[in-house]
Amino acid sequence: MSTAGQTVVVTPGRRLGLAQEYESGIGTYVRNGMIYSSILGTRKIKEPTGDSTNDKETSTNKPVLYVERDNAKFAIPVVGCxxxxxxxxxxxxxxxxxxxxxxxxxxxxxxxxxxxxxxxxxxxxxxxxxxxxxxxxxxxxxxxxxxxxxxxxxxxxxxxxxxxxxxxxxxxxxxxxxxxxxxxxxxxxxxxxxxxxxxx
CATH class of the missing domain: 2.40.50.140 (Nucleic acid-binding proteins)
Known part of the structure; x- marks a missing residue:
């Protein structure tokens, strides 16, 4: 699977991109023409392969925008964060x-x-x-x-x-x-x- 674009950690409800430019993939949903994250993870893009035998996500020849869950890192809450x-x-x-x-x-x-x-x-x-x-x-x-x-x-x-x-x-x-x-x-x-x- 190939990815493109900058790797960004996203939270549920975070806007990811335009539905007219990308297909909505795993961990996302579409609202009012925008794609949003539905889970905590990393924003990823899967480029179309051009292979018509591929799954539904890549059959439109648009990149698929999805969110991949990350391996958790250690963080501690502090006042003001x-x-x-x-x-x-x-x-x-x-x-x-x-x-x-x-x-x-x-x-x-x-x-x-x-x-x-x-x-x-x-x-x-x-x-x-x-x-x-x-x-x-x-x-x-x-x-x-x-x-x-x-x-x-x-x-x-x-x-x-x-x-x-x-x-x-x-x-x-x-x-x-x-x-x-x-x-x-x-x-x-x-x-x-x-x-x-x-x-x-």
């Missing part, structure tokens, strides 16, 4: 998060983080409802604001670029953000509340 994590459970006061990535470096093992209800949004903090911000299984981008206690780091999603970057609906479909507070299942058109991150 940006992290990527999976929400593992929630209660009315906080969401527990398994930190998977610190900056551009994947973690060798999950660190536990916590997003308290007062650290979800920068404004109207007294009206924030946890179940309308995150759900277990969501992938979120957040900032480490404190080392917390021995069991978890304290995280914040108050910045526009922080919040949910990848989520699945109750039907198992990848949802897309339709506003700062809502995501939609493109198959069923069902709307669910989330604290969405600004994607780039």
């Amino acid at each position: 940006e992290v990527l994590g999976r929400v593992v459970r929630i209660n009315p006061r906080a969401a527990s998060v398994a930190i998977m990535m610190v900056g551009p470096v994947p973690c060798q093992e999950d660190f536990l983080g916590m997003v308290r209800v007062q650290d979800i949004r920068a404004t109207e903090k007294d009206t924030v409802v946890m179940v309308e911000s995150f759900k277990p299984g969501d992938i979120i981008r957040a900032e480490v604001i404190s080392l917390g206690d021995q069991r978890s780091y304290f995280l914040s999603t108050t910045k526009n670029e922080h919040g949910v970057v990848f989520a699945q609906s109750s039907d198992g479909n990848t949802m897309v953000p339709v506003s700062w507070e809502e995501m939609q299942d493109p198959e069923t058109l069902a709307i669910e509340k989330r604290k969405c991150a600004k994607t780039f």
